Structure formats: structure tokens, C-alpha cells
Amino acid sequence: MSTPQTWLTQEAADRLQAELATLESSGRRDVTAKIEAARAEGDLKENGGYHAARDEQGKMEARIRQLKQILENAHIGTPPASEDGVVGAGMVVTARIAGDEMKFLLGSREITSDEYDVYSEKSPLGSAVMGAKIGETVSYTAPSGKAISVEIVEARFI
Template identity: 65%
Template sequence: MTDTTTPVVWLTQEAHDRLAAELEQLSTTGRTDIATKIEAARSEGDLKENGGYHAAREEQAKQEARIRQLQQILRSARVGEAPPDDGVVEPGMVVEATVAGERMRFLVGSREVADGTDLDVYSDRSPLGAAIVGRSRGETTSYTAPNGKEITVEIHEAKPYQP
């Protein structure tokens, strides 16, 4: 069941499987490995001046944050439901557009989907993403950038992402 306050994340089956495997590894052997490092560093004595202990604790904090992030992504994921190839921009679409006079090609959606590609990724909740979601090829729109400038966007093409 998806939490209605959490936005849905579109994932390919490959991306979902990769993230689930990462979560499994971090939650099991990853946690065990960190605990072993912390225990080994703790046995070295004075914790105030123990760089290995502090590094291991920092690594543990980063790992736990990644575990929470993966759990959230996987909880809100829709798997394998590619958007229709109708030219309308929505999450999961690769968009070709002229943004502020520069032609760009990018994915609207989650970085997790495009992992391993050279595509830039813009969330559908980012200023650019929010301005173009629901728009069609050939349309021109604009949005206000964080610096206050009005940015013009002309959509040339929107196609479902194919890994």
C-alpha cells in the first residue's frame, strides 16, 4: 500500500531489483560489517581521540540514512508502469527541450531510475519538472528559477524512458 502523502516514484523492474538488492545488502551484511568495525575501534581504547571509531560511526550514520531512503523509495514505487508514449511530459519520460535558450535532454523522475546513464534527472517537483509535467511536445511554458529569473522552456519531445 502506498502512503498518499508520499509521491509515487516510477521505477523500471531493473531499478527496483537493484535498489532492493542494495537495501538487502546494507540491512544485513552491511550492518554487520559496520558493527564489527565499531567494535574493533572501540577496543583500541580512548574513544575521544579514536579516529577509526569516529569514522566507523560516521559510516554507520550514512548507511542508515541510505537504508531509510531506499525503504521510502521502494515503499512508494510503481514498478514497470511506463508512461504512455503520447508526447505528454510526466515522471518516467525523457524530455528534449530548449531551456533558457539551451537544448537539453533529461529524465523527469527519480535519479534511481537513471542510475548508470549520463542523463540529467529533474524531479517532477523541481521548478523545471513542475513547469513541464502535463505539457506536450510543441508547447512553451516558463517557470521562476530560485534566483528569481523567469526561465522559458520549449518542449520538443517527450518519450518514455527505456533503460
């Protein structure tokens, strides 16, 4: 099974690039300064400030790796038009779940939207609806273990 492609809007890609640039420059400088200041206090075994700064450094480096991976592998722009009525990444999906209609944007969790909740195509809901056609009912297993049915009402690019 192939990995779904991640699409980012230009705005989201620019935001992630800016975050990466900040973390790689001033972020690293700031954490290094915290580590050096804490190291100057003496005994590192019982130095809470030193250990907190090292933890912060580890989390920041993990975020830098994550951002690089996202930006290296993401497709930026508008996803190609899918076959008629087939749900794909970058689409606003209207679905009926337990009798209630909901609209959500299917895309990377790095995308932000004031108008729609964003679900990754790798999430349980996203995986279930990817490739489904309008009118089709699919199901997925919620983290609680409950099977949830989803009817695709509409799918369109924003």
C-alpha cells in the first residue's frame, strides 16, 4: 500500500519554512545559551535547569527534523483534480456521521484552517474516506474500538 501524498498550501509551506528558519537560528542559539548558563552553575547531576534545557534542546531538534521531513516530502500547491466524486487530499469533505453532517478539510495536520477542522489523510477518518466516492459509505475504527460509519455527501477542492 502506498503512502498518501501530503499536500500543503503555499501559505502553510511558508509558515513551516519560517518556523524552521527560526528554530535553526535563534532557537538553537537560545537553547545553547541556556545550557551554557546552567552548566556554569556547577554539578550537572542535580542541576534541574541544565536537564530542562537539554530536554528543550531535544524537543527542538526533533521538531526541526520533523519540519525538514514534511517540507522535503510535501507537494506544495493545489492537488491535481481527482476523478469525479473521489475523495482526495486537499478537499473539503462533507460527511454524514451518526446522522449528523460535518465538513472537514482532508490534508496535513500542518495546515491550519479557521473555517474547517483538518484531518490528516493518515488519521483513521482520513484513511477511511481517501479514495471513497460521493454517496459511498465507509467505516473506520475509533480509538475507543467502536466502528463508525461515514457516508460521503460531497467532496470539493477549496
